[in-house]
Amino acid sequence: MDYKVVENYYVGDNIYYIKIEGKFNAKMGQFYMLRAWDNFPLLSRPISIFEVEENYISFLYKVVGKGTEIISKLREYDYIKLEGPYGNGFEKVKGKIALVGGGVGIAPLYMVAKELENCDAYLGFNEEEIMLDIFSKECENVFTTKGSTFITDILDVEKYDYIMVCGPTPMMKKILDMANETRTRVQVSLENHMACGVGACLVCTCKTHSGNKKTCKDGPVFWGEDVIL
Amino acid sequence: MADLKVNLCGFDLKNPIIMASGTFGFGKEYGEIYDVSLLGGISSKGLTFDKRQGNDGLRVYETPSGMMNSVGLENPGVKGFIENELKDFSKIDTCRIVNLGGNCEDDYIEGAKLLSDEDFDIIELNISCPNVKYGGMAFGIKSEVARDIVRSVREVCKKTLIVKLSPNAEDIVEMAKVCEEEGADGVSLVNTFKAMAIDIKNKKPVFDNITAGLSGPAIKPIALRMVYEVSKSVNIPVVGMGGIMCAEDVIEFIMAGATCVQIGTANFVDPKIGEKIIEDLKYYMNQNGINSLDEIRGII
Numbered sequence: 001m002d003y004k005v006v007e008n009y010y011v012g013d014n015i016y017y018i019k020i021e022g023k024f025n026a027k028m029g030q031f032y033m034l035r036a037w038d039n040f041p042l043l044s045r046p047i048s049i050f051e052v053e054e055n056y057i058s059f060l061y062k063v064v065g066k067g068t069e070i071i072s073k074l075r076e077y078d079y080i081k082l083e084g085p086y087g088n089g090f091e092k093v094k095g096k097i098a099l100v101g102g103g104v105g106i107a108p109l110y111m112v113a114k115e116l117e118n119c120d121a122y123l124g125f126n127e128e129e130i131m132l133d134i135f136s137k138e139c140e141n142v143f144t145t146k147g148s149t150f151i152t153d154i155l156d157v158e159k160y161d162y163i164m165v166c167g168p169t170p171m172m173k174k175i176l177d178m179a180n181e182t183r184t185r186v187q188v189s190l191e192n193h194m195a196c197g198v199g200a201c202l203v204c205t206c207k208t209h210s211g212n213k214k215t216c217k218d219g220p221v222f223w224g225e226d227v228i229l
Numbered sequence: 230m231a232d233l234k235v236n237l238c239g240f241d242l243k244n245p246i247i248m249a250s251g252t253f254g255f256g257k258e259y260g261e262i263y264d265v266s267l268l269g270g271i272s273s274k275g276l277t278f279d280k281r282q283g284n285d286g287l288r289v290y291e292t293p294s295g296m297m298n299s300v301g302l303e304n305p306g307v308k309g310f311i312e313n314e315l316k317d318f319s320k321i322d323t324c325r326i327v328n329l330g331g332n333c334e335d336d337y338i339e340g341a342k343l344l345s346d347e348d349f350d351i352i353e354l355n356i357s358c359p360n361v362k363y364g365g366m367a368f369g370i371k372s373e374v375a376r377d378i379v380r381s382v383r384e385v386c387k388k389t390l391i392v393k394l395s396p397n398a399e400d401i402v403e404m405a406k407v408c409e410e411e412g413a414d415g416v417s418l419v420n421t422f423k424a425m426a427i428d429i430k431n432k433k434p435v436f437d438n439i440t441a442g443l444s445g446p447a448i449k450p451i452a453l454r455m456v457y458e459v460s461k462s463v464n465i466p467v468v469g470m471g472g473i474m475c476a477e478d479v480i481e482f483i484m485a486g487a488t489c490v491q492i493g494t495a496n497f498v499d500p501k502i503g504e505k506i507i508e509d510l511k512y513y514m515n516q517n518g519i520n521s522l523d524e525i526r527g528i529i
Contacts, residue, residue, distance in 0.1 A: 039446070039474065039498065040293070040294060041291055042291055042294070042295065042296050042445055042446075042494065042497065042498055043289075043291055043296065043497055043498070044497075044498070083500055193287060193288070193289050193290075194289075195289050195296065195298070195497040196252070196258070196496060196497050196500070197497075197500070198258040198259065198261070198262065198500060199254065199258045200252065200253050200254035200258040200259060200274075200496070201251065201252055201254075201289075201298075201300070201496075201497065202251075202274075202283065202288070202300050202303045203288040203289035203298055203300055204288070204289075205283060205288065205300075205303060211282075212282055212283065212303060217258065
């Protein structure tokens, strides 16, 4: 379906923010397939939901190719197609929670911060720190790193009952290794190239201890102990 | 009012739109988005006798007007399909086609035997998958190799049998003729084109398998030509496919001689493309005074 763009701007660290008008009912950690063109590029772009408000939905996205470049050029009153929401989303948990995001991986964590209690945010960036004020409103503490200091360096896994992670694979892998030594349970939001978005084409398969799973349909969120990175 | 019905190998299809194998799962995923029973048919995810994990590494890559995939026939195996998927698949009120691949001749034979008594309509024999190391397309290159497979499967297969051909065949017309001679009830063409992409930054192929299958609008003119040539050369129905994105593309394939068509990559552009193409096709036919697809089939 076509929806109207309300805002679309660069926020830093090669990440953009787009706000779209409409009524949406989605769970934290789900994604939509976005496209702002007719036929080409052929595939829509799977983007995690950043926030759902009463009359709006917003996304953070990184410009990496032709599709996201086209989206980055949309202006107010332009139209964009959204299909979804797809995927399972984060499981609701109670306890002390660390939200760990790397780069654009911070996107799906904001809805978690808004919905769940007792969250600390750990946000890692390459060059610029972004969205700190927004996360600060919803989280008890916000920790950040940039450049060659990794967010995993300042995370004390043992302090938390749960960790929700989204970001580069080495970062997620490191956290799974760290959590393996403690009682902390981890939910990871995986990113993968997708085509259909609904679980039919199997191009986004990921490996788990119970066999191949579809990142789009069985995920993108998996329990850390299940997934093989 | 335009009548979209077509007859495929004795089966009355509501319309000529079949969803292509590998792009539509077993129908249930898209069934959550629209009523897939309105489709003319569904071809299942390609099955092999044994369960397959599929290929490692990147599995999809976009190209101008197309996409490449290297899924490698990940599937639950024939037994897994019968145990876990067939019940729902059989309930879909449309022509139900099961796509059957294999690693070796015995795989095809045993798979066809097991499937023969199950509740669905047609077996589509896949001798054309370019993404598996053994079997797959290897059976779809040389006509005489294909002859052996089709003959062996025909002997044990009680179902209506369609053979899915590869555009990489040495001679696709000869290939289709061989299938007809060996008792195939129809042919479907074309599967993806064997293709390649290189990651120049990292100086390596994009896909672990080096090559992958190219589909989408980029291949449509070549697929159309092949459907045209094959349609003129055999007396069994031809199911056309290759980059069909809209109702006008469907009309082209029917005019080239196809009985009906399969839609693949377009499902990824618009998840409701099947529903849309059927409506657009009806509109096109009404606007152009075409009462039945029989009026335009093979007119080129």
